Amino acid sequence: MTSAKKSVPPRAEKLVFDVNPVLNERPTHYCPGCHHGIAHRLVSEALHELGVADRTILVASVGCAAFTYDYFNVDSVEAPHGRACAVATGVRRARPGAVVFTYQGDGDMAAIGTAESLHAANRGEKITAVFINNTVYGMTGGQMAPTTLLGQKTTTSRRGRDFDNEGGPIRLTEIMAQLQGVAYAARCALDSVKHVKEAKKAVRRAFDAQIAGLGFGFVELLSSCPTNWHMDPVAANRHIAEEMIPVFPLGVFRDVMKEKGNA
Amino acid sequence: MSRIQILEERCKGCRLCVEACPTGVLRPSGRFNHQGYEVMEADGQCVGCASCAVMCPDTAIRVFKSVKGAAA
């Protein structure tokens, strides 16, 4: 019941939650309360449960998640900003037996990399793309993202994002779900225990789709950026529930496995 | 009774676990780790639901659940 320092259970008990071996022990560089760590864990658990880490290749992107490869025990390659889905295409075509995933933020996936992301999806590349949407450019210091909410203040939309000048937030999962090559597309949030558990299933499903050879697996995770939202982590989670989810509805937008009765 | 183990060097003191715990087991400890973060501690009736670990962004929590009927 107390935070014991020794790891040996003192009596009959079962370890029900632990770090899995696909994530290494290195503490992350992410800010306190940042959801990247949760997303990393969900991806690592999917790879661990599927038993595919030893044939998995991570294509890293540019943004706060640029150093994702520091935490995953898998082979990795770095992509230029926005090009992760193109690099992943090359990897998967060159190594058809590999499990390939990209891990990209909103700037990387939905601004500079829109063409590469949509076309990899449209070709039905057998890769999984994990899309972290926190409505802001974190690594560069809090600039406006393609997903920034209307009225949201960032360092490049100081009076709040104004539709007349900056347009509105892009709902990428809905766009992805229109494409024939996409086998699975879902949007989840990481703001609550319930939502994280749903997200875990979605991440797993986005890998199942790839491994079954059905096409492109896509999962958008609404995540917090307490630092650039200027909120404490608990308030940031409330912001996701109250401000983000109404704009970015949660749900599974496409699931070819289910359509084929392979739920 | 169930319990959790906090890997103090991984903890960043974000308190998402405190918010997630249904029985109020977690609280700030007043101690700081080598990264300079105030680490959490657990004291109370842990039910082993793992909500804290599910929300922890730093995989800093292990959860042990007591096994019913097992010899002590």
Added chain:
Amino acid sequence: MTAGQSDRILVKGNEAIAYGAVDAGLKCYFGYPITPQNEIPEMLSVLLPEAGGVFVQAESEVGAVNMLLGAGACGVPAMTSSSSCGISLMQEGISFLAGSHVPGVIVNMARGGPGLGDLGPSQGDYFQAVKGGGHGDHRNLVLAPATAQECYDFMFKAFALAFAYRNPVMVLGDAVVAQIKEPVQRVPPAGAVKAEHLQFLVRDQRIEGYGARGKTAAPRLLKSVYLAEGELAERNRLLQRKYADMRKEVLFECEDVDDAELIVVAFGSIGRTARGAVRRLRGENRKVGLFRPVTLYPFPDEALQKLAPGRRFLVMEQNIGQMMEDVRLAVNGVSPVHWHGVMPGLFVSANELVEPILRVLGGQSGSN
């Protein structure tokens, strides 16, 4: 090739590139259509799948070069091809290939520029090809074929160099090289590295999923970012040592230079046209020779230095004056270096190059 088919084929330079690439061991092609190189993707879309490889038409040159980065990181012989504007779009990816030590072959069948330019021949991409092209201190190995036969042969060389140095290799031609149809001997050139050997060369550096190296093998990472102080400096020193090693790969062709008073320096299609002009003047007992750089990087500067004393040079190129600078750096003031430029987009005959050579022989300077 199927049995009974002749080894001698009549093809365009572009088609020779496609045959050469497949015969050299190409496994993955990624590209986006652009004139005057379209026969390369068109042919490979048939040839490569037949040979068990992968052909992907990318959404853009940006997509194509990054697919090349992914396949190259896996240690698989991969290439892309494009023309000037498209090659400009690829420069970020080429810099990443160089910075991450990833092999890849890029064919540029250049067209006139700047901007959209025209579809005619041009050597206006010389600087972009040989000075790095992308950001940061990187270099590409650059091969400049002048004939369809060289287009075929140089694909073997390109893959061998890309894998030996884990570096981007550019094959730089133009509309003339790409479109002239001529006989090609479809036989691997002597000493060509066997296709199976290419992947062996990078077996210790490729990404593949660590399980391929054993259940407990350490994960591998290919990257170009080095943020900690001093790390990038070390990385750049390593790259510079590699570029110094590449100097031994220098290739050039000399004709009638021993007793020449004037040496014409020209590469690629203009090198071929200038040869015609030089041969005609030799027929008139003029003491003229030809020096044709075949690798543009590394540049054959030592060979030019050795030839310099007592001779003059005339650089002929289809741009507004680019290789001229490298020849002047090589000669370093020891002899005069004249220049005659052909404007990008024009088609020039050997006869038209005779007069400028005569002018310089007669004591006048070069011109365009």
